[in-house]
Amino acid sequence: MTATAADDGRDAVARAHRDEWARVTATLIRQTGDWTLAEECAAEAFARAVERWPSEGVPRNPGAWLTTVAKHLAIDRLRRRANESAKVREAAQVDEVERGRSVGRRAGVPLPAPGDDPAEHESEPGGDWGDEPADGVDDRLRLVFTCCHPALALDARVALTLRTLGGLTTGEIAQAFLVPEPTMAQRIVRAKQRIRNAGIPYRVPDAAALPERLGGVLAVLYLVFNAGYSASGGDAERRGALAGEAIRLTRLVVRLMPDEDEAASLLALMLLQDSRRRARFDDAGELVLLDAQDRTRWDAGEIASGVAVLRALARRPGGIRGPYRLQAEIAASHATAPTADATDFDRIAGLYDELAGIDPSPVVALNRALAHGFAGRPQAGLDELDRLAASGALDRYHLLPAAQGELLARLGRPEAAAERLRAALALAPSEAERRQLRRRVDELDAAH
Secondary structure: OOOOHHHHHHHHHHHHHHHHHHHHHHHHHHHHHHHOOOOHHHHHHHHHHHHHHHHHHHOOOOHHHHHHHHHHHHHHHHHHHHHHHHHHHHHHHHHHHHHHOOOOOOOEEEEEEOOOHHHOOOOOOOOOOOOOOOOOOOOOHHHHHOOOOOOOOHHHHHHHHHHHHHHHHHHHHHHHHHOOOOHHHHHHHHHHHHHOOOOOOOOOOOOOOOOHHHHHHHHHHHHHHHHHOOHHHHHHHHHHHHHHHHHHHHHHHHHHHHHHHHHHHHHHHHHHHOOOHHOEEOOOOOOOHHHHHHHHHHOHHHHHHHHHHHHHHHHHOOOOOOHHHHHHHHHHHOOOOOOOOOHHHHHHHHHHHHHHHHOOOOHHHHHHHHHHHOOOOHHHHHHHHOOOOOOOOOOOOOHHHHHHHHHHHOOOOOHHHHHHHHHHHHHHOOOOHHHHHHHHHHHHHHOO
């Protein structure tokens, strides 16, 4: 075996883990009904691939090889369990016989014949062990909807999605969300118990429930993305990988549900936002706002991919312009502007007007007001922000006074702007944001 062949084998395992983990695990869950067994056997199949592929060569169909190995491991474990259970029942029955009790009326597995080994039988454990589900539904789609079932707590949905669908280890998920590994392990265990105890079905919801349930799936994926995209400081590298994982899982949902416009729209939104991730911090680790970012550091490939998705959606007859679609179009307006000054804020303000009609949330109202302010209407934008502040809907949210400060600065009122930015500074959740706000306050103080 040459060093190159070994490297090729290891690379193939890494690719297979990325591409096939969800398929192998989802298939085993359908076949066994046991989430833990499915994950353990899938992991063992990949471990065997690590041992064998570098020396024996990569199978022609890696996914089929892994599924077959994992399936045989699961069958072997289930047979051993059945054998052990039979032995326990036999011991109990012998004890009853010795005590003079009858066992003839007891239900259950018959006593094995002397020397009989259940593992040698050709018959397999009960259940459908075919490679393809009888209803033709992709097992990964069942897994997506089960992991994101509304009966589970939101943090459990996120953890289970990353563990079972994404293939991340419990330690990796714990690191990404900055919680102890035992805490994350318990979160995942409780989620699996909830699925079992509540009888949550392993299936795709029917047509009537699909829109609402798909919305829940997309919300979980976007939450995972934002956890990675918004990471800063020492957490950026660890948590930043979550953004890429969310994009990968959203691509999977889009492939499995190609006619769902909002799934494709979320993918476009993620790609366009992620294209700017590396420019959000400079080489010194300082936060850089959008208008000051070095656009040469933006990922042109992700921008092109996101724009291509939006163009494909625009060509669909009767396409839905839902919240993710509108947010993606806003992100595209920023991403395709050659400079900050060339950004079409009139179009962005119009898109926010449309979004506010669908999602009249306080955060959308804030961004809408800011967009109108940047489109040359700072007083109108500031009036909207002041009304939002008076409502109390965004108390303790640092971006509200920060937005007020920026529009006050555009109105030529640096002292009032600095006062609002100091209020934002007191509320900012991260040190990177606090440092950026301090720099902006210093700029305004120097201006008067």
